[in-house]
Amino acid sequence: MSTGAPRRGFLRTWIFSVDHKVIGLQYLVASATMLLFGGLLAMAIRWQLAWPWTEMPIVGQLVFGDVGRVISPAAYTALFTMHGTAMVFFAVLPLLTGAFGNYLVPLLVGAPDMAFPRLNAASFWIFLGAMGLFLAGFFVEGGAAESGWTAYPPLATLPSAAPGSGAGQTLWLLAIVVLGVSSILNSLNAVVTVVKMRAPGMTWMRLPLTVWGLLVAAALQLAALPVLTAGGVLQLSDRWIGTAFYTPAGLLVNSVAPEVAGAGGSPLLWQHLFWFYSHPAVYVMVLPAMGFVSDILSVHSRKPVFGYKPMVWAMSSIAGLGLMVWGHHMFTSGLGFEMGRAFMLSTMLIALPSAVKTFNWIATIWGGRIRLTAAMCFALGFVALFVIGGLSGLWLAATPVDVYLHDTYLVVAHFHYIVFGGTVLAVFGALHHWLPKMTGRALSETLGRWHFLGTFVGLNCVFLPMHQLGIAGMIRRTADPSVYQLYEHLAPLNRFVTWSAFALAAWQLLFVVNVLWSLRSGTRVGRNPWEATTLEWEAPSPPGHGNFDRDLVIDCGPYEYGDAAGARDFRPQARSRS
Amino acid sequence: MRHIAALLVVALLAAVVVFFAISPAHGWWLPAGASSIAHPIDALFDGILVVIxxxxxxxxxxxSWAVWRGARSQPGRARTTHGHLGLELAWTASIGAVLVGIAFAQLPTWAALRDPRAMPEGGATAMVVAHQWAWRFAHAGDDGKLGTEDDLETASELVVPAGEPVLLTLRSRDVIHSFFVPELRIKQDVVPGRAISLWFTIERPGTYELVCAELCGFGHYAMAGRVRAVARTEYDAWIAERSRARLTNGAEDAR
Known part of the structure; x- marks a missing residue:
């Protein structure tokens, strides 16, 4: 406790704290739990796709006992809806902006805390409320939401169209709206912290790229998230007070006119509002990861980031263009010919900054003195797999090809390479890199590298064949591909994917073991185990309340590594004011 | 260590290349195209595959080379380089050129697919009505017009003439569905409240599976249909025969 803060009880320290580091860890535990939960849902999805309508050992009886021990079509629909929602909204986004955003931003800019510590705690507790609403969906009549994580009306808005479009969908919408409020507050806090709380000498062009990634992501959240939140409120009012923003006139569900008071709305309006946020959300899920990877690659190859300013420009233009590409999710929606052309062009453009960054990463490690730590392995894995996800995006950006591939498994392969192969690997890398700072103890490098090896091989076995499934025309969200003769010969591929997914999931235990072992008996680390330059390594591990035990003056950029760095091969950003 | 790391990247490279190379032989690839638009779409797909x-x-x-070289134990430190403007410009410009190339290469195909000016004249051949979880079709009867009394209705199977442009009007009664015929490379969402036009030319007579590609409730996976393309003479004969049957059997013909 460097600043001499009084010792407090367990509740004040770990539960009702306003310290950004504690809140970051709270977010970390909550979102990691949701990551695990979403992963388990994925296992059930994979079971169904490999062996449709058969009973899962043990789980079948426990979870699906009341529906004949097998996954029913309605339960399957709820499974992928909740998997997607859990992963995007409650695992990956809060892992990046909540856990790492909170923990790292003040430390990396040299601030004692976030700009608004109480607001920060409020964001977390509102987030927990949203999580509760989301999970409550499983326990209401009709079951959890069943309209996909995209919740397209009228399927989502008409309770007679799907069992899950009753109370389950209402809870889903409430969860998204409440989460929106939490994330907007959190993003506001992050932006203000970077703008106002930087230590003396920490100019904009001396910010580590991790901070740039988190900052640009937060700004993007602020620009786009209010739109989805408002759209969610509109969908709620369609359900509750009989407005019809999204419901057209004259519908017949099961030959019966649904009980809706109004009519004359447009289902496409929701798609616009949803993707206006949810496409930028993909960049929110990858920009911070790009920042982490840039930092890890530089530290562990003892070389400066290649092209710092181009990297900052690339991230900023990804965010700017990211607001203009949502229509590429709607090429087959009846968007119109000219609109399709316009969104195709903006989508092609946004591929450019991502591709440029890839070459900058390779140039960063080129000729470096690479230390193949577990963190470095994961960062390199990110580069390799992000490239695959980016390249398959070229097919999807080309409108005529997208018409064929839209809503097939190629899309599933594409975004899992970005979010799992990219972001989740970057998060594992970041945990190996920064967890010693958070806990004061090292993780096992050996276990970490084994975990990387299996994860890298496993996730390619899971997601690579999905390209072929999609190219062969297999649609996503199908509960049983064997309905179509066209998909019959794909069954072996589907079973291979499922076996690989089980192995990949089981392999993650290595990481859990590693973390638990490290918490108990990991070697204690000093302030700067990686010999890194940025400010967090000036603080004790773990940092006390107020973060730094001496005043910092920043007199150089974040990436002074190599032969020009001075006495050692790195030059810390901070000089002690003595 | 560095052997393993560099090898891992090379192994990924080899595995991807081999897997993509053997996929067409196993049918894990584009099904044979049967429409005229399938040729340019498949050509675009292949062209982009080359770029990828x-x-x-x-x-x-x-x-893999950077890891292999960089991770060996070597004396001294890395050179402190913060970037190279020429290199940045070079790779930005070359990647940009490729992307612009792809963007322009696809414009004619997109126009053939969706430009309203490319829409065949003479009115729609058939009307498609989607609902949870089935497809219904109305074909223009003897008078060649839709929406008249002699329309011929079928369930599950759409019959169209092969070798000439077909124009469909898509409607949904309840939620969003999507009219997807993989072998025709055609996919169009069917949005309630709207009538959407879709056109294509089937080159080979045959029966092609119709897949619903947009989540439409828990029966989505089973919302299957067929598109049967027959030669013009056969099509006319089918219309004539069904019209006669309709006159004798009344409306119950619409199974």
Whole structure:
């Protein structure tokens, strides 16, 4: 406790704290739990796709006992809806902006805390409320939401169209709206912290790229998230007070006119509002990861980031263009010919900054003195797999090809390479890199590298064949591909994917073991185990309340590594004011 | 260590290349195209595949080489370089050129697919009505017009003439569905409240599976249909025969 803060009880320290580091860890535990939960849902999805309508050992009886021990079509629909929602909204986004955003931003800019510590705690507790609403969906009549994580009306808005479009969908919408409020507050806090709380000498062009990634992501959240939140409120009012923003006139569900008071709305309006946020959300899920990877690659190859300013420009233009590409999710929606052309062009453009960054990463490690730590392995894995996800995006950006591939498994392969192969690997890398700072103890490098090896091989076995499934025309969200003769010969591929997914999931235990072992008996680390330059390594591990035990003056950029760095091969950003 | 790391990248490269190479032989690839639009779409797909393959091989080769070289124990420190403007400009410009190339290469195909000016004249051949979870079709009867009394209705199977442009009007009664015929490379969402036009020319007579590609409730996976393309003479004969049957049997013909 460097600043001499009084010792407090367990509740004040770990539960009702306003310290950004504690809140970051709270977010970390909550979102990691949701990551695990979403992963388990994925296992059930994979079971169904490999062996449709058969009973899962043990789980079948426990979870699906009341529906004949097998996954029913309605339960399957709820499974992928909740998997997607859990992963995007409650695992990956809060892992990046909540856990790492909170923990790292003040430390990396040299601030004692976030700009608004109480607001920060409020964001977390509102987030927990949203999580509760989301999970409550499983326990209401009709079951959890069943309209996909995209919740397209009228399927989502008409309770007679799907069992899950009753109370389950209402809870889903409430969860998204409440989460929106939490994330907007959190993003506001992050932006203000970077703008106002930087230590003396920490100019904009001396910010580590991790901070740039988190900052640009937060700004993007602020620009786009209010739109989805408002759209969610509109969908709620369609359900509750009989407005019809999204419901057209004259519908017949099961030959019966649904009980809706109004009519004359447009289902496409929701798609616009949803993707206006949810496409930028993909960049929110990858920009911070790009920042982490840039930092890890530089530290562990003892070389400066290649092209710092181009990297900052690339991230900023990804965010700017990211607001203009949502229509590429709607090429087959009846968007119109000219609109399709316009969104195709903006989508092609946004591929450019991502591709440029890839070459900058390779140039960063080129000729470096690479230390193949577990963190470095994961960062390199990110580069390799992000490239695959980016390249398959070229097919999807080309409108005529997208018409064929839209809503097939190629899309599933594409975004899992970005979010799992990219972001989740970057998060594992970041945990190996920064967890010693958070806990004061090292993780096992050996276990970490084994975990990387299996994860890298496993996730390619899971997601690579999905390209072929999609190219062969297999649609996503199908509960049983064997309905179509066209998909019959794909069954072996589907079973291979499922076996690989089980192995990949089981392999993650290595990481859990590693973390638990490290918490108990990991070697204690000093302030700067990686010999890194940025400010967090000036603080004790773990940092006390107020973060730094001496005043910092920043007199150089974040990436002074190599032969020009001075006495050692790195030059810390901070000089002690003595 | 560095052997394993560099090998891992090379192994990924090899595995991807081999897996993509053997996929067509197993049918894990585009099903044979049966519409006129399938040719340019497949050509675009293949062209972009070449770009993807080139980019992938280049990046993996650079990455494995950088790891291989950089991770050996070597004396001294890395050179402190903060970037190189020329290199940045070079790769930005070359990647940009490729992307612009792809963007322009696809414009004619997109126009053939969706430009309203490319829509065949003479009115729609058939009307498609989607609902949870089935397809219904109304074909223009003897008078060649839709929406008249002699329309011929079928369930599950759409019959169209092969070798000439077909124009469909798509409607949904309840939620969003999507009219997807993989072998025709055609996909169009069917949005309630709207009538959407879709056109194509089927080159080979045959029966093609119709897949609902947009989540439409828990029966989505089973919302299957067929598109049967027959020669013009056969089509006319089918219309004539069904019209006669309709006159004798009344409306119950619409199974």
């Amino acid at each position: 393959a080139a980019g992938f091989v280049l990046v993996m080769a650079l990455l």
